[in-house]
Amino acid sequence: MWNKKHISITLIIAIFIFTFIYFNSPLRSSKNYPIVTGSFIQLDMTQHWDNAHWKKELSYLKDNKMRYIVITNVSQTQGNITETCYKNNIAGYKKIYGNVDPVELCLKNAENLNLKVFIEPNFNSDWWQIPADNYLWLNSQMERSNIIADDLYKKYHSKYPDAFYGWYFPYEIDNARFNKTSEFGNLANAINIHLNYLDSKGEHLPVLLSPFMNSSAGTSKEYSANWQYLFSKTNFKSGDIFCPQDCVGSGRLNLDEVNSWYTSLRKAVDKKPGMLFWANAESFDYVNNSSALLNRFLKQLTLESPCVDNIICFSYSHYYSPDNIDGGFNEAYSYYVKKGKLPDKKLDNPQDLAVAIIEKNKFKITWSSPKHTDNICGYEIYRDNILISRIMVQRKYGGNPKDFSKTIIDTPLLKQNIKFHTYTVKSLGFSGNVSKPSNSAAVKVDAINKLPHLVSKNCSYSIIPLPDEKYNDISFTKLTDGKYSSVNSVKDKAFVGWYNDPIDIDIDLGKIESVQQFMVSYLRDPIPWAELPERASIAVSKDGINFTPVGLLRIPSVPFSDRHGSKYPIYLTLDKPVNARYVKLTSVTKPNYYTFIDEFEIRN
Structure with missing residues (x-):
């Protein structure tokens, strides 16, 4: 005992x-809380960095427990012209960025800090215009990538064997352009051209792919099935990495969709023995081209971490590095890495909010900084408690200093029964915390008085140019049939859509009528590139030949918080009626965007 x-x-x-x-x-x-273990760095950002700058930048990553770097824009092709940022040994390829070699500087400092680097051999910017079924073009790009990969390997791998860790596959696949089994079959063949070459040369380091997805273009189950098919046809090896972008920063996925999409894609990866599954968390916000607030970024990590083996990001160096933006982002994230929570420091509220009338129903909102601006990265402006604008501290590379101003212009969408708007401003912290509101300021606006008599119902009309084939109006009836969309999406058949072109729509009322009010119902849905027009105007005619302009449609400001499909019924009401048989809408589409309309009404 x-x-x-x-x-x-x-x-x-x-x-x-x-x-x-x-x-x-x-x-x-x-930890019971997730952190990112690596970051992308686009080398165009680094073209003026010397060795000391590289050492300092990579030290920020190391201090935040990161282990991986993915460098892109190592070489760039447009058409058949290729430029490299390092001194290459390939005939006909031009070196850019003077005598600086960012690849060498990255690998040298990564080797010293025990960081692992994935290198993108080449990217041809024509990728975004090439049809998904053009496999011959993609195959030819793989041949180019092979030549450059071999050159990079011979030049740097023996010199930096611990840092030169892997390859980044540069062509980002998505489910909007690539959604057919045949297209994924072509992709598999192209990828194999690259993988087989690396194998044949003994240069097959871990290969990382980072595609993206769009919930408005298909389902997670469909996308997962296509990737499972591709994996079954490709020669990926154990240790190769499938690392989809989470698409929260670009707006293609909502936060509440992230977990389900990664869960679906995990099933595809699990069918490929040895393949690793990572996430690429986006640390930006497409709405104002700003750094993501850290509370949103950490929600992404929390949602993704149960599904994946590892998380990297695009991009700490661009959006959070203290060398490129206010050091408050790095300070707050480092606090989180150490303690598992973000700092929540009290912020002083902005002062002296004022609203000035620029013109009828258009306002200039100004305010002053609080006395103490510590821990403030921006301001949020509210109209009737709706977030309409977020002004953020700007990046040195990729930002615009003029965008950080304590002034905005607001043109509210006029509505029925709304006669006043009230504005407030709050200070915004790096962690996503906000201050109490400033003083409020109220202004008067004109409420819409919808006139009772609709005279355009089921009237015939002409359209120049014809709508996009996918969003056509074959019988020329949709715009006056009184049938509005049931959902605010480009998929709703009530909408007619045009890409890029200015539009003329001429309605024939059948006889001369007294007309006073015109309403165009536009869709704004930013992810499928549907935006409000640049400008729009109304003209009237009695004979259909000679038109007289009667006014401009007042294009409203889009609230910062409007991130998904929304309808914007825009009215023009004349002071007094005019006589007309023909009414012309001229609507100028923003360059490289769509215009969508479901109804065009004329009333008296």
Whole structure:
């Protein structure tokens, strides 16, 4: 029988052994909160960096527990012209960025800091215009990537064997352009051209792919099935990495969709033995081209971490590095890495909010900074408690200093029964925390008085140019049939759509009528590129030949918080009626966007 002394000694030894094992094992470093372990760096950003700058930048990543870097824009092709940012040994390829070699500087400092680098061999910017079924073009790009990959490997791998860790596959596939099995079959063949070449040269380091997805273009199940098919046809090896972009920063997925999409894609990866599944979390916000607030970014990590083996981001160096933006982002994220929570420091509220009338129903909102601006990265402006604008501190590279101003212009969408708007402003912190509101300021606006008599119902009309084939109006009836969309999406058949072109729509009322009010119901749905027009005007005619302009449609401001499909019924009401048989809408589409309309009404 053991006495109490023996038991006590045994317990002390057991505790000592457990403590030793714990403090020298992965258990100690494991966290119940996710962090990113790497970042993309686009080398155009680094063209003026010297060795000291690279050392400092990579030290920020190292200090935040990162282990991986993905460098892109190592070489760029447009058409058949290829330029490299390093001194290459390939005939006909021009070097850019002077004598600086960002590849060498990256690898050198990564080697010293024990960081692993994935390198993108080449990207041809024509990729975004090439049809998904043009496999010959993509195959030819793989041949080019092979030549450059071989050159990079011979030049740097033996010199930096620990840092030169893998390859980044540069062509980002998505489910809007690529949605057929045949297209994924062509992709598989092209990828194999690259993989087989790397194998044949003994240069097959881990290969990382980072495609993206769009929930408005298909389902996660469909996308997963296509990737499962591609994996079954490709020669990926154990250790190669499938690392989809989470698409939250670009707006193609909502936060509440992220987990389900990664869950579906995990099933595809699990069918490929040895392939790793990572996430690429986006640290930006497409609406105002700004850095993502850290509370949103960490929600992404929390939603993705149960599904994946690892998370990297695009891009810490661009959006959070203290060398490219206010150091408050890095300070707050580093606090999170150490403590598992963001700092929540009290912010002072903005002062002296004022609203000035620029013209009828158009306003200039100004305010002053609070006395203490510590921990403030921007301001949020509210109209009737709706977030209409977010002004953010700007990046040195990729930002615009003029965008950080304590002034905005607001043109509210006029509505029925709305006669006043009230504005407030709040200070915004790096963690996503906000201050109490400033003083409020109210202004008067004109409420829409919808006139009772609709005279354009089922009237015939002409359209120049014809709508896009996918969003056509074959019988020329949709715009006056009184049938509005049931959902605010380009998929709703009530909408007629045009890409890029200015539009003329001429309605024939059948006889001369007294007309006073015109309404065009536009769709704004930013992810499928549907935007409000640049400008629009109304003209009238009695004979259909000679038109007289009667006014401009007042294009409203789009609230910052409007991130998904919304309808914008825009009215023009004349001071007094005019006589007309023909009414022309001229609507100028924003360059490289769509215009969508479901109804065009004329009333008296």
